[in-house]
Amino acid sequence: MKWYFILSSKVLIKNAAWSAANHLLARGSLVVVSMILARNLDSSGFAAYSLFQLTISMIAAYAALGFGVTASRFFSEFQGATNVKRYPVGALWVLSIIGGVVALVVTLILPAGLIEEDLDIPRWLLAVGVFSTSLGIVPAGAVLGLEQYRKAFSVACVTASFLFFGSYAAVKFQSPVSAMWVLVISNAINAVGNFLVTLHIVGIGGLLSSARLSKDSVGAILKFAGPMVGVSLLSASGSWLVGRIILSGPSGPENFALYAIGIQWMALALFLPGMVSRVLLPRLVKMQNELHGTDSESRKLVSSGAMLALIFAILLAIIGVVLSPLLIALYGTNLAINQWLLAAFLVAAIPSAPANTVGNAIVARDGQRAWFTITFLWFFTLIALTLLFSDLGVWAGAVSHGVASLILIFLSVCFARKRTLL
Numbered sequence: 001m002k003w004y005f006i007l008s009s010k011v012l013i014k015n016a017a018w019s020a021a022n023h024l025l026a027r028g029s030l031v032v033v034s035m036i037l038a039r040n041l042d043s044s045g046f047a048a049y050s051l052f053q054l055t056i057s058m059i060a061a062y063a064a065l066g067f068g069v070t071a072s073r074f075f076s077e078f079q080g081a082t083n084v085k086r087y088p089v090g091a092l093w094v095l096s097i098i099g100g101v102v103a104l105v106v107t108l109i110l111p112a113g114l115i116e117e118d119l120d121i122p123r124w125l126l127a128v129g130v131f132s133t134s135l136g137i138v139p140a141g142a143v144l145g146l147e148q149y150r151k152a153f154s155v156a157c158v159t160a161s162f163l164f165f166g167s168y169a170a171v172k173f174q175s176p177v178s179a180m181w182v183l184v185i186s187n188a189i190n191a192v193g194n195f196l197v198t199l200h201i202v203g204i205g206g207l208l209s210s211a212r213l214s215k216d217s218v219g220a221i222l223k224f225a226g227p228m229v230g231v232s233l234l235s236a237s238g239s240w241l242v243g244r245i246i247l248s249g250p251s252g253p254e255n256f257a258l259y260a261i262g263i264q265w266m267a268l269a270l271f272l273p274g275m276v277s278r279v280l281l282p283r284l285v286k287m288q289n290e291l292h293g294t295d296s297e298s299r300k301l302v303s304s305g306a307m308l309a310l311i312f313a314i315l316l317a318i319i320g321v322v323l324s325p326l327l328i329a330l331y332g333t334n335l336a337i338n339q340w341l342l343a344a345f346l347v348a349a350i351p352s353a354p355a356n357t358v359g360n361a362i363v364a365r366d367g368q369r370a371w372f373t374i375t376f377l378w379f380f381t382l383i384a385l386t387l388l389f390s391d392l393g394v395w396a397g398a399v400s401h402g403v404a405s406l407i408l409i410f411l412s413v414c415f416a417r418k419r420t421l422l
Contacts (some may be wrong), residue, residue: 033295035332041179074092074145246390308358344402379404385403
């Protein structure tokens with residue numbers, strides 16, 4: 001139905017706009033904070049903060065077990081609060097909390113030096129950071145599934161404000177550890193805010209009535225989340241392992257600090273494409289349920305979404321390259337940032353933009369296993385190339401991310417065409 005496609009496209013654009021504003025605050029605040037810290041901390045202090053940030057994200061993603069995407073899928077199938085009891089969303093939340101506790105304990109007992117690499121990172125604070133970050137994964141997925149992007153934007157405003165002003169306070173103390181504390185608390189604020197948004201929509205009764213961990217509820221969750229566990233682990237580990245390889249190489253702390261800046265800008269270049277990708281999953285699920293699987297309209301939506309993501313990525317990369325001298329100046333003189341290095345990371349992000357959009361379309365059609373296989377090949381390429389070119393330092397990260405992204409888009413499109421998703 002042409003009218004439905006037009007309506008869905010308008011809703012997709014509106015949702016993407018609000019989600020983009022949300023994501024811009026989240027990613028943008030992290031980039032601004034990194035600028036503040038890079039200008040005012042020495043290279044070792046900034047490297048410690050950057051490794052802390054990467055590590056809590058990675059371990060929290062391990063604890064999430066793919067529950068973020070699962071929450072988005074489950075909540076996107078609701079038509080209202082009265083239907084919540086049909087789905088084990090409460091059990092999903094309980095499993096997420098258990099995963100966070102396990103991750104906290106594991107972080108505390110990991111061998112000394114496995115993570116820190118001679119940098120000043122308190123292990124107990126790292127564990128608390130992992131726990132606070134992992135608690136926010138299911139609420140964030142629920143907000144996406146319920147398409148409550150405006151309310152999520154309000155939460156992001158509060159979180160970004162705290163992160164921004166807290167980082168200024170940390171600079172006054174000249175303490176990377178204080179900056180780590182600010183990051184941990186901001187993650188907790190974001191988790192609580194998204195939880196309250198979800199609670200307002202579905203009600204406490206819907207969550208409590210489905211919170212029991214039974215064979216059926218756990219089975220329903222793992223049926224979808226199972227392959228997504230592997231996707232989450234690989235996606236979270238990629239950048240962290242590349243960073244560790246660079247950190248262990250020549251001029252480790254300095255090259256790692258540059259790599260941390262590079263991937264932050266790569267992530268920022270993907271913020272608009274990422275919004276298209278994120279809002280596409282719940283929209284496709286709703287289209288499939290409401291139109292009983294009208295493939296032609298879904299294909300049009302996926303194709304337009306992928307093209308929109310690609311255009312956004314190219315435009316943001318061009319803007320970033322043009323403004324790179326100004327952007328580099330904002331980091332101060334403590335780090336020698338090459339203009340073309342920043343450009344390389346921005347360009348490396350371009351192929352990932354449509355790939356992630358197509359990937360969410362694959363997942364929406366129960367293609368989790370295929371998406372896991374594609375992600376594994378991306379991960380293998382990323383790590384293998386980083387090891388192969390490790391002598392290049394931070395440039396190894398830029399090259400490996402770029403080539404791995406090309407592999408990702410090629411395999412995604414091939415599979416999507418085979419399944420008539422494009």
